[in-house]
Amino acid sequence: MKTKHYMTLSDAEFLLNEAHQYVIQHNFNVSIAVVDETGSLLAMKRMDGAAPMTANLAVEKAQCSAISRRPSKLFEDIIKGGQMGFLTMQSFSGMLEGGEPLMYEGQLVGAMGVSGVKSFEDAEIARVAIEKFVAQQS
Template identity: 45%
Template sequence: MKHKPQLTQLETDRMLRVARDEAQSNQWAVSIAIVDDGGHLLAFERLDGCAPIATYIATEKARTSALGRRESGAYESMINGGRHAFLSAPMLQGMLEGGVPVLVDGQVVGAVGVSGVMAAQDAQVARKAISALES
């Protein structure tokens, strides 16, 4: 039987805190979603001033990244590159940059999705959250 690491509440809380700090230090009003490897929500926060739609988008970016085992922006790039069939992919509704998988020992254990500012800034916040696991 295979064994794999899982995100704990302590790690999830740390990632959420680091993401919040990154967004607030840049004065970015974002929503932050953290999911497990099956795309199930573990933690969520919508910062003051963030548009309500970002709640849904951040969660779907995280889910897409976890289930697809890659950054959600990869799908956006594929679609923009002409692979329009991905628009009909089941269960992948957050195919925009800003969802980043959490890797531990080469295995995806979850993902962070961020929405509310420019796509590269969303991804920056998500990557910063994941960096909290390195310390």
């Protein structure tokens, strides 16, 4: 029988805190969401000054990454390339860059989504937090 890894609330809070520290250093106002491997919300933060719509966008980006097991940028590139015939998700807003899957020992355990700054910066925030999380697990 295999061992199944999963994210705890403590893990989600660690990720939020790492991302929050990064955005404070860069003077960004964003929303940050952490979901489990099914795309269900575990925790989120919407910083003071972040636009209200960023809260939903952060969750949708995280869900897109969790369900697909890929960065949401992949789908943004597909849409930009005009190859969206296969996409049937309810919202295309989650398919913007800024959602990153969280893999642990080869297993998807969750994902992060960030919204509020340029999309490449949203993704960078998530990647930095995920890298620190993975390093802490070693």
